[in-house]
Amino acid sequence: MKAKQNWRLMALLLPAIALICVLFLNPLVGVLxxxxxxxxxxxxxxISKLWTSRLARVVLERTFWLAFTVTVICLLVGYPAAYYMSQLRPRKRAMITYLVLLPFWISILIRTYTWIILLGREGLVNNALQWLGLTEQPVQFLYTNFAVHLGMVQILLPIVILPTVAGMVNIDGGLIKAARVMGASPIRAFWSVFFPLSLSGAATGGLICFILSLGFYVTPTLLGGQKSLIIANLIDLQVHKTLNWGFAAALATALLLATLLCLLIFWLATRNRPEFATGGLSR
Amino acid sequence: MKDTGATIEFRNVRKEFGAFTALDNFCLEVGAGEFMTLLGPSGSGKTTALNALAGFIDVGQGDILIDGISIRQTPTEKRNIGMVFQSYSLFPHRNVLANVSFPLQMRKMHKAEVRQRSMKALEMVQLAELAQRMPHELSGGQKQRVAIARALVFEPRVLLMDEPLGALDLKLRESLQLELKALQKQIGSTVIFVTHDQGEALTLSDRIAVMDQGEIQQICTPQELYDQPASTFIANFIGSNNILRVGGADQHSIQVEGLGRIPLKPGTEKPYAVGLRPELIRRTESDGVPAMVEQTIFSGEAIRYIARTEDGTEILLVEPRHPGEAPLAAGQSIALGFDFENLIFLPK
Amino acid sequence: MTITRRNFNLGSVAALGALAAPAMARAEGTTIVVNGSGGSLETVIRDMFELPFTEQTGIKVRASAPVSLPKLKAMVESGNVEWDLTELNGDDVVIATKNGWLEELDYSIIDPEGLLPEMAKEPTALVRASYSTVLAYRTDRYEGEQPSSWADFWDVERFPGPRSLENSPKGTLEFALLADGVAPEDLYPLDVERALSKLDEIKAHIPVWWSTGAQHVQLLIDGEVNMTSCWNGRISPLQTEGKPVAITFNEGALMLSYMGMPKGAPHPKEAMEFLKFRLNPKLAADFVKVVPYPGFVPGMFDYLEPDFVETLPTAPKNAAAQFKFNSQWWAENLEEVTERWTEWTLL
Structure with missing residues (x-):
């Protein structure tokens, strides 16, 4: 009886599985x-070019380093915001959540172009800096790693904030009270109880952010200089410029494997931690 | 028994949440080493009193003193209070030992001493062998024992327990009650225990404060509470009781429904109702109130009968069970006997 | 079964999903598909060539975009050819021809009277337009002397400020060698390493390497850069708008753009009729007035003002100041040089 019910429930997954097979697995196998x-x-x-080509190695390293730094910044910026949201009443929190999600209504392309307008040599920021007398020559913000980070953090921040908030909301407020009554000051209660328990949600957000960062294309292309170009740009180059589809596919495969490796490491690191079992999304 | 408990005093404490008055001019004195239970239905203010003492909420008016010193300005963590919560509130990311060690670590105790004292506390609740387990690997009873060990490990002079056994099943609850009582005796802390379970209150407490609507209705020993409830509300709330309405009265007697005319001692005011404990009613061969058995309830060690008197009043009586003797069947006529001194005269 | 690129591409091309079924087009009479770079140009081409052609011949023309060698490759290799004609760059023609992706053209249909100069006729492609990649600059950035050569472009002392070059070795390497003193006639075969070490000198002054025509225009008018290499046709509209920008044809790269027919194109005959139609000198002249990328259409200059001819890349004076971009060399060396270029820019 139970088995039958399980099968019926599985049937609900069929459309999703079919879509994944057609739209994801099929091209994926093609790429492989x-x-x-x-x-x-x-x-x-x-495949062997992945090892022999210094370019591939450097760009892969650069991609991971960019994803790492973007994720760290997102966590540092997003965590306090998430904490603030987690302490609000549910009604107000829902409202702030809408605000956090608001940028998703605007395409990544447009948001990225906005940075071009803001950060350009004759853009708003430079004009303001010059008007305030802080600089005489315009500062080269655009086409730098700084601009790439800014653009990516802006896009990815909600993706870090939301799971972090969800994780924090699930932390039993009684635990903080318990810590306080047992002699922990508010700050110690935060660091010894709230913070470790909030890590699962934040780690989930960070992981998603990291993996999305690995595949970023538009933002580094538009806001970065040549030194900011990452694996997706290199793949694009192989597909459209050098027509070396084999190498493009090898690079894509390498990126996929690296991403899976990250997931594996995350899983290994957290599998014995009950608070990570559900990714911090619920208890 | 060590004399380590502190005295606690609530002085005219008033706390409102919006339009709701949780504590209304609340006064309570608890002696050193006393086991004081706050008993009452939910919303009666007992948890508010506890939270005020722990410092989780600010007191609107009045004062709270520990050992005669006001703690209104003392932050929670400096009040040196042990606390056990209904939901256990174990830290899910710390193992059992680390949970119990927490209060000692907060007190910046030396590592070796932390370990030694934590293990001692765990031994006290017989969980030393589970020291390395994570909370989610424990049963409910084990969790609460860890919580108790954690609350006691720093030998607090005041121990607060907020329905600590509420989430456990009956059997476990009863065995933990006895353990808790023994532990408290051993440690000597002053305990304020919050519960809505009157049985638990009667078993554990030195004194019980019955609360309703933010006020203390009666404060006395468990026996006094059982024998002389101060109001119909308490008589109803503590144990099972037959509450019988009082009808007409003259100088010497009152008319009680079901029982008939009862003599009134001179100078006594006419009560609102009369209480009669079901176990204090006996069946007599004659000279009793005639009634008819309506329902027979077998409850193990005793048999409960619901009987109806001729004026239509329902009366509950409890008899110890005698093996081999068949209980009465519904429809059987009986006579109910009782002693006048066992009647409780209740004000409204 | 052995897996070859050919049968794999069948799947990937089908996945593109944008391909019309040629069978349907045939059933309806004839519609040829001409692939170009799209954009506003598409409208101009429709009004000036496609509609009159349909009126005259009854053959309908459908435009598609963009120009893409990978797409041509995918179409031909899968046997699912949508385009009858496609625009191609000079080196694209060489690569596509070498790989057998292009059909031979029948010049007895396209140019029955033999009026076209030899330079315009490749066996598999017809010159459609010529354009120059030249030095463009902001006229409001430098007092007095304005930059007029690639040596000036490299001279960050006399002409300070950020500049941009195309993110492609094509043309860019030539400019570097010219700046380094190589004579235009000695450019090919290119000394790639010498060009790159010359580029090293200004790498720090190039915050961004452009990759589309729209982008280099934007960079100039937004003030992101003071100079850039630039397609000649992009600047005159800006000047008309009064923007402070100018170009010099001096040391520009004269490049040719072609029209080719994919191998297995569904309507070869009709497509070549269309190529012939586009060689009408009056129509070509009207077109060049709007889009200053002239082809080698015999008699076209007769319909144009001499002043206007001056601004075209193929005007005798301008043609003389430029070097001719060597598509053959590029096609032969593209893969290797592009790889080296990518490495140089990314590392």
């Missing part, structure tokens, strides 16, 4: 095959 196909059929040339 492509990394082993050369002009004369099977080849390991593209």
């Amino acid at each position: 095959i492509q990394s082993f196909v050369g002009d004369d059929g099977f080849t390991l040339k593209s």
